Amino acid sequence: MRQSTLFHNTLRESPSDAEAVSHQLMLRAGFIRQLAAGIYTYMPLGRRVLRKVEQIVRAEMERAGAQELLMPAMQPTELWKESGRYAQYGPELIRLRDRHDREFALGPTHEEVITSLVKNEINSYRRLPVTLYQIQTKFRDERRPRFGLLRGREFLMKDAYSFDIDWEGLDKSYWNMFEAYNRIFTTLGINFRAVEADGGTIGGEGGTHEFMALADVGEDTIVVCTCCDYAANLEKAESGAIDVEEDDMISTDEIRDLEKFYTPDIRSIEQLGEALQINPIDIIKTVVFKADDNLIAVAVRGDHEINEIKVKNYLGAQDISIADSESLAKIPGIVAGFIGPMDLPFPVLVDHTVANMTSGIAGANELNYHVRNLNPIRDIELTHVGDFRNVNEGESCPRCTEGRLTFYRGIELGHVFKLGTKYSEQLSANFIDPSGKEKTLIMGCYGIGISRILSAVIEQHHDDKGVTWPITLAPFHVHLIPISIKDDKQMELAQKLYHLLLEQGIEVLLDDRDERPGVKFKDSDLIGIPIRIVIGKDAEQEHVEFTLRKHNMKESVHVQEAFARIIDLVKRSH
Template identity: 50%
Template sequence: MRASRFFISTLKEAPSDAEIVSHQLMMRAGMIKRLGSGIYTYMPMGLKVIRKVEAIVREEMNNAAAIELLMPLVQPAELWQETGRWDKMGPELMRVKDRHGREFAIQPTSEEVITDVVRSEIKSYKQLPLNFYHIQTKFRDERRPRFGLMRGREFTMKDAYSFDRDLAGMQQSYKVMFDAYTRIFTRFGLKFRAVAADNGAIGGTGSHEFHVIASTGEDALVYCPDSDFAANMEAAEAVATGERPAASAALVKTSTPKAQKCEDVAALLKIDLKQTLKTLALTVEKDGGGKEYFMLLLRGDHELNEIKVGKVAGLANHRFSTEAEILEVYGCVPGYLGPIGTKAPVTVVADRTVALMADFVTGANEADYHYTGANWGRDVAEPAIVADLRNVVEGDPSPDGKGVLAIERGIEVGHVFQLGTAYSEAMKATFLDENGKAAPLQMGCYGIGVTRILGAAIEQNFDDKGIIWPASLAPFELVLCPMGYDRSELVKEATDKLYAEAQAAGVDVIVDDRGLRPGAMFADWELIGVPHRVVIGERGLKEGNLEYQGRRDTEATAVPVADTINFVKAKVQR
């Protein structure tokens, strides 16, 4: 490829609406152009990267015996209504009507469609296992699209769906896909981590997320440096160890004026924040009418994990109590709530750590007052429920008992799910087993955010000059920068020869024949992030050398002309 025949459109400054590094650099490098909120045109330079991501994904999926098809972007509402997701998905599901008033979804994912395909095609256990995948545009109507391709509304995703006869088969298919994903992200050349995750809106029984490690990542990843344990913050189990100490302080009702937060109470009483209780009031609407009230108790320095709360018995459909409900049940305003002396019956749900506390400080259910020296059993009944309610923190014991936990930031770019029969039962997707009996198909699903990979890769690999692409993802592996290509026959001849050799060697190479000054030329390619650069100049040629510089190198290296192509091939290492 010659730069004069390609479309290169770089900017010195990022648009004002570009919020994070990857968004800024992709706009500046001319890889994407904003069309609307969360909707982008993939420009030629960016599309080349996307195609390289897709090629790696497709090759590894094919190697894992997955079969490619292509499902439609527009899907009938009836399929989504069969599984109940037409209502459950909420406003993120883009809904449209045709001229006849029939409703359709603009797909955010394709579980319903692939299940419909399989239920009409698969009749016997002899046809299993199967794994179908496609690479297709998706649309999710994000409330607040931001961060360029990281959280856009329209994006490209690879989603795959496995079908097996039993749980063991599904788990084996899941392992095959997990291993394939590990190979895919390794080939991308990115530092990544696979972590246990919550299934969320997809449903099912187990899942793992694949995260690209980046300090700017939205997600907190929890892992144990001394073992294989890894999970996202939502799914990481918080372990409480040791025995509850014996009570050693008297219960005292203590004045705490205007101290509604645990931090304020601890400062006022000059105690460790870890001695305070954080109280959250929840309400559950009963199916037959009426309400049930729950009190969640956390240690003052811990944060609530709402995903975990939803898994506590009776709290699947909880909401936070209104101020009117709090006044009715506790008799005071929020900020002074506690388990001692509520006005109405309340189910106390204590975090595991709280259940081991003694001599703690808790609200007195009276404005401007807290109890100090409170103890379970002596001053208040033992909690009705003890559960894991909190986010883990660094230094917590690892759930596998092999060390303590550490936390780093990551960007989710892939997710694999064990769906089980959640969709096949809802959509009556069955097969006949060896005994001629109908059984529901066991399913798994597996997604990779193809376009999101670009943003994640950049968030992990950049400097003050621009993007630093891994060679496997770069729009071009090698750029040739001739000095005076249009003025020096010596430079032109050497450049054309090296260009031909690079092409013959299978190197993805571009020649910058635009006639730019060296500073502008180099700045463009450093911004774009091409990993390898060779400069061809008359002075060097007369000395028998060309200049090679890797994108991360601080200085150029002189390479004999005759050795250049082999030198470059060794650097590219494809």
């Protein structure tokens, strides 16, 4: 394509509200333009990249035996009421009414629609298993849309759904998709990890993995073992049995009596540690939560963070949040800032590490007092002991126990779920099994954020001058830049090479704009096409400058040699 006719602009400045590098670069390089918060137009260059992502995903879905269909964005909310997600989804679900006042939701995912479809089409085990997918625009009214395509309100997604006759079948379908996802993200050139994850609102009875692109801008923390292949989302990462800092704990030889002491205005772990010169690992942190309609407390060590997801899953609660000070004030024996795990009027969930302590410091449930020598076995009701905390970086791995856990930031690009019967039960999606009995379909669901991939790739593939696309995703393979379009020799050679490459199916952007070389190079760096051919003063000798954008190493080669290298590079990328 000739750049003079391309609908495209680069920007010198990036908009002030673009925090993520990928967001800045996508705007500056002219891949996207914002229409409203979290809502973007894909410009011709961006659309080209998007189509390449779509093609790679589609090819691997077909290879995995998934069948493509296309479901509507407008979904009758009756279905959402049947599945129970209508209330649960909250304001993220965009709702509207048609001219007959019938309510619709704009699909953020399609579990309800596909379950109801498969229910009507399949009634025998003979037609199972089946995995269906679509590549489609989704809508989610994010509270805080940001980072460009990373958290948008209208975005492209590949969503797939599997239907099996039993859990063994689901297991097979699940790992089949898991492998397809591995191939997809590898082909896309993304540095990623598949991590164990929590089911979240979409729920499900079985396992679930997230496919995370490693990137500092990522909103998730992922936990990876230095030794084995254990990797999990922080929400999900299990805390190991053996605690690495155990040696640092107060000696546990002697069991002392519980002792109250005066701690005026000392309300936080930090203040307590500082005032008493003690290590937070000897402190017990107790926090009161509202879980659905009930109060509960959670006790973890002072150096640990409470993991609300683990607490929620333990309780089987729909929703939990830290109890507000008003609610706390109403409860006798509770003093905010001085809460301890003893004698509370509601259940206390005690983390393993707390249960294992022999002498801890905690709030005394009395204004300006704490207690020391708290011995959980003796002093707390240990009915609810479990894993209620986030792991800390450096802890030993819960799987191999040899390695240590390291933390990365990750962008969630894909998600595979064992849904089980969550939706099929609600929507009565049954089939007849070989023995003639009616059974419930066993489902899995599998998502990939198609548009989000663009951001993730740029987060991983850029330098201070712009994007450095991998060749499989680049909007064009080759950026062909004659230094001066007024120089006949240069233009002649450029045109010749341009047409030779096009004939070979190579995608070439020919910069035939009447611009200064500096402008052309700056734009070229920003856009990030992987192979750059500059045609300058050596055009007469048919010599061109060959550069790989990633390395920025210039080399003067004969045009024939350049041609051969291009063909080779592009062929090898497929």
